[in-house]
Each structure stands twice: as C-alpha cells, then as structure tokens.
Amino acid sequence: MRPDVRDWLHQRTFSADSWYASELLAAKAERNATVSVVLPALDEERTVGTIVSTIRERLVERCPLVDELVVIDSGSVDRTAEVATAAGARVVHVDTVLPGHGCRPGKGEALWKSLHVTTGELVVFLDSDLIRFDHRFVIGLLGPLLTDSTIGYVKALYDRPLSTTEGIVPSGGGRVTELVARPLLNAFWPQLAGFVQPLSGEYAGRRTLLEEVPFVSGYGVEFGLLVDLLRRAGLNALAQVDLGVRRHSHQNDAALGRMAGQILQTALARRPGAGRPEGELLQFLRTGDGLEAVSWDVTVVERPPMRTLRDAEARAWRQA
Numbered sequence: 677m678r679p680d681v682r683d684w685l686h687q688r689t690f691s692a693d694s695w696y697a698s699e700l701l702a703a704k705a706e707r708n709a710t711v712s713v714v715l716p717a718l719d720e721e722r723t724v725g726t727i728v729s730t731i732r733e734r735l736v737e738r739c740p741l742v743d744e745l746v747v748i749d750s751g752s753v754d755r756t757a758e759v760a761t762a763a764g765a766r767v768v769h770v771d772t773v774l775p776g777h778g779c780r781p782g783k784g785e786a787l788w789k790s791l792h793v794t795t796g797e798l799v800v801f802l803d804s805d806l807i808r809f810d811h812r813f814v815i816g817l818l819g820p821l822l823t824d825s826t827i828g829y830v831k832a833l834y835d836r837p838l839s840t841t842e843g844i845v846p847s848g849g850g851r852v853t854e855l856v857a858r859p860l861l862n863a864f865w866p867q868l869a870g871f872v873q874p875l876s877g878e879y880a881g882r883r884t885l886l887e888e889v890p891f892v893s894g895y896g897v898e899f900g901l902l903v904d905l906l907r908r909a910g911l912n913a914l915a916q917v918d919l920g921v922r923r924h925s926h927q928n929d930a931a932l933g934r935m936a937g938q939i940l941q942t943a944l945a946r947r948p949g950a951g952r953p954e955g956e957l958l959q960f961l962r963t964g965d966g967l968e969a970v971s972w973d974v975t976v977v978e979r980p981p982m983r984t985l986r987d988a989e990a991r992a993w994r995q996a
C-alpha cells in the first residue's frame with residue numbers, strides 16, 4: 677500500500693459513532709454554520725417519504741442540525757413530489773432550475789442544480805432510495821466537517837448488502853464500484869485507493885469547495901467529484917466516515933452497465949492522453965428470433981463550476 681494512502685486511511689477515516697447530534701449542534705453554532713440536505717429523486721415514492729420525515733423529525737425539529745431539506749425531483753412520473761412534500765421537504769423540479777442553461781438528464785444534473793437552490797454552507801447529499809434510513813447517516817457525514825476545518829469533503833463508507841432472488845446477502849452491493857470504479861481509481865488515481873466506497877451516494881462538502889468543481893450530468897458525478905476534488909483541494913481535504921450498513925433499491929445489470937459506461941466516459945475525460953472515447957454502448961438482448969443489439973448513448977456532459985455562473989452573472993450585472 678502506498679504510504680500516502682496508508683497515512684490517509686489512518687488520519688481521514690472516521691466513524692459515525694464518534695459524534696452525537698447535540699455536540700455537533702454546539703459545533704455548528706460555534707462556527708455559525710448552516711446545513712442543507714439534498715435528496716436527488718427519480719421515481720422514489722416508496723422510500724423518499726420515510727427518509728424526509730426521519731430527517732425532519734430527528735434533525736430539524738428535535739435537534740436543529742439541518743436548516744434546509746430539499747428534494748430535487750429529477751422528472752419523476754410517480755408520486756415522489758407529493759410524498760416528499762407531505763413528509764416535510766421543499767421539492768424543486770430539476771427543469772425549473774437555471775432554465776437558461778437547459779436540461780440534461782441524470783443524477784449529476786440534479787445535484788449540480790441543487791447548489792443553485794440551496795444556501796447551506798455545508799451540503800449533504802443522500803440518495804432517495806435508501807431502505808431503513810438512519811438519521812445517523814447525516815450526523816456521521818457532518819461530523820468531520822463540523823470538527824475539522826481542514827476537511828472539505830466527506831464520503832460515506834458502509835457494508836453493502838445485495839438483494840437477490842434468493843433474498844438479501846450481506847455483501848455484494850456496489851457492483852459498479854468493485855468492477856469498474858475501484859480498478860480505475862487504483863490504476864490512474866492511486867491516491868484515492870483508500871476510499872472504501874468511492875461511488876457512495878451519501879456524501880457532504882463545503883459549498884465553497886463544491887462550487888469550484890464541475891458536476892458530471894449522469895452517474896459519473898461521484899467519480900468526477902472525487903477526481904476533481906483531489907486535484908482542487910488535495911487528498912488531505914478529503915475524508916470518509918463509516919456509517920455501518922447501507923441498503924438501497926438495486927438496478928439490474930444492464931442498467932449498471934450503462935452506469936459503468938458513464939463512469940468510464942467521466943474517467944477518460946480526465947485522462948486527456950487517452951483520446952476521445954466512443955459514446956455508444958451496445959448491449960444485447962436474447963429475443964425470440966435471435967439477438968437484438970441495443971445501442972445506448974453513454975456520453976456525459978460536464979456542468980461548469982457553479983462559481984463560474986455567479987461570476988458571469990456578476991460581470992453581466994456590472995456591464996448592464
């Protein structure tokens with residue numbers, strides 16, 4: 677193991693059990709910090725309500741660690757917006773944010789636009805498909821940020837059970853992590869090899885740092901943020917926190933293949949010497965009369981650092 681990774685693992689790996697909400701509330705007040713929690717949601721009516729109501733009850737009403745609770749509706753066709761609103765979130769439809777910059781599909785678009793509609797100095801991102809959500813996820817992610825000013829970005833680590841046709845097995849989740857993201861990071865960004873869950877959907881950061889980096893529009897957002905934040909802030913500004921166990925709704929292998937395609941596009945865009953990759957991913961279905969090739973576009977676009985928009989708006993205002 678590289679010495680820098682060994683040192684990082686020792687110094688920048690935390691446990692959610694290290695903090696209580698009450699002590700973080702005191703740390704938050706001491707720093708006059710504000711906290712936004714953002715949930716990107718696409719057709720998550722089954723799970724988003726419990727996550728929102730748990731955060732509202734435990735971390736807004738009982739112990740006000742969270743100042744803002746926003747669900748970014750990514751174009752749901754189910755009752756996600758109604759369920760999230762009833763549970764106590766502010767729901768914002770992704771297409772209503774920065775309409776002048778158009779609309780791109782994908783999770784990263786929702787996260788990028790969330791920066792424009794939230795104000796918290798610290799921003800916590802949680803997936804909306806979490807099962808048996810524990811509010812301590814939020815406490816664990818905020819712990820390092822509220823107690824160490826040298827840390828700018830914190831990712832969750834956890835065990836990842838996998839739901840299978842035979843039931844739930846204790847590990848095996850994080851299939852794109854194990855088969856694509858981890859090998860890519862170890863090969864080309866070995867400083868990041870210490871991240872146990874580099875694609876975890878639960879993470880938190882300082883707004884000032886998050887607004888300095890691009891957001892990849894699709895499922896490449898987590899991979900892109902990790903590589904770009906390493907470059908922007910250095911390894912010592914990054915951390916990870918053990919949240920125990922994380923269960924979520926799983927996609928099928930074909931969908932994860934497309935996710936892997938987007939992550940590969942994101943990685944190769946950060947290896948300029950690798951040339952411009954093809955954006956088409958061919959997948960194959962067995963049909964009644966043979967094989968059907970299905971072509972998917974796995975190209976991703978990069979949304980610019982949010983700070984550049986604010987700078988452009990400020991310049992335009994001065995010139996007006």
Ligand SMILES: O=c1ccn([C@@H]2O[C@H](COP(=O)(O)OP(=O)(O)O)[C@@H](O)[C@H]2O)c(=O)[nH]1
Pocket residue numbers: 715716717718719720748750781782783786802803804805877924925926927
């Ligand atoms: O276009 C999208 C795709 C996903 N998501 C949300 O992003 C999170 C992670 O997506 P998903 O569960 O599909 O990924 P997985 O966890 O299966 O890798 C979930 O809250 C989704 O609802 C989203 O807001 N817009």
Ligand SMILES: O=C(O)[C@@H](COP(=O)(O)O)O[C@H]1O[C@H](CO)[C@@H](O)[C@H](O)[C@H]1O
Pocket residue numbers: 783803836848849850851852853854875876877878895896897898899924925926927932935
């Ligand atoms: O980690 C992974 O391999 C994928 C798929 O997880 P599973 O194999 O369905 O448990 O899940 C993550 O990856 C996505 C892309 O970065 C994130 O957006 C998701 O939040 C995260 O769950």
